Amino acid sequence: MVTEISNETILEAILNLERRVDEKLADLSEQSKQSSALITSLTKAIQFNTEEVKECKKRVKDLEIQNDNLRKENCDLKERIREQERYRMRWCLRIKGIEERKDEDIRSRVIQTLGKIPPDLESKMEEAVDIVHRLGKRMDSRNRNVIVVFAQRRVKEEIWR
Known part of the structure; x- marks a missing residue:
């Protein structure tokens, strides 16, 4: 037994299928917009963190230079104190x-x-x-x-x- 399917039934099935595809496309479009916004937000956060890391590296380098200068000054002062103590012992x-x-x-x-x-x-x-x-x-x-x-x-x- 062969059942006949009318053109209307086929058309209705195609329209239902088209509606479901449109809904899925709308969902995918919304998800794509949300993903784009999230990616943009992450990009800004990464750029901010990159700038912060650069600034921290610069500060660390400046502090290392300052620390080296203070160490040299400390050694010089210690030597001057030793020299004064030697002179005072005279x-x-x-x-x-x-x-x-x-x-x-x-x-x-x-x-x-x-x-x-x-x-x-x-x-x-x-x-x-x-x-x-x-x-x-x-x-x-x-x-x-x-x-x-x-x-x-x-x-x-x-x-x-």
């Missing part, structure tokens, strides 16, 4: 072997001792000696060294000679 004299006493006046003892070395400078010794102190913590078993800082370097040189 004004000092270290004395070993002076016996420690309880409640001692080490300055008077050192001035008295140093005054005996060049007798002609004994009267100037009170003014020439600036600071006198012992080095380190007190220990019962040994005497600590004494550092003498002179206010007049020529007096220290005379004593040293």
Whole structure:
């Protein structure tokens, strides 16, 4: 048995098919518009992030240069401080072997001792000696060294000679 399909039925099927295709095309068009908007948004975000990364790289490079300059300056300053300390030590004299006493006046003892070395400078010794102190913590078993800082370097040189 053969069923006959009328032209109207075929036409109606074609129109239904055309409507469904049009709906699918409209959906695809809408999805395409949304995808384009999303791609545009992503492109802008990527460009913004690229600019931010470039700026961060520039800042990092600037900070690296600044850090190198500060390191060099720090080394220079350390060397200058060492040089000043070496120069300042020219004004000092270290004395070993002076016996420690309880409640001692080490300055008077050192001035008295140093005054005996060049007798002609004994009267100037009170003014020439600036600071006198012992080095380190007190220990019962040994005497600590004494550092003498002179206010007049020529007096220290005379004593040293």
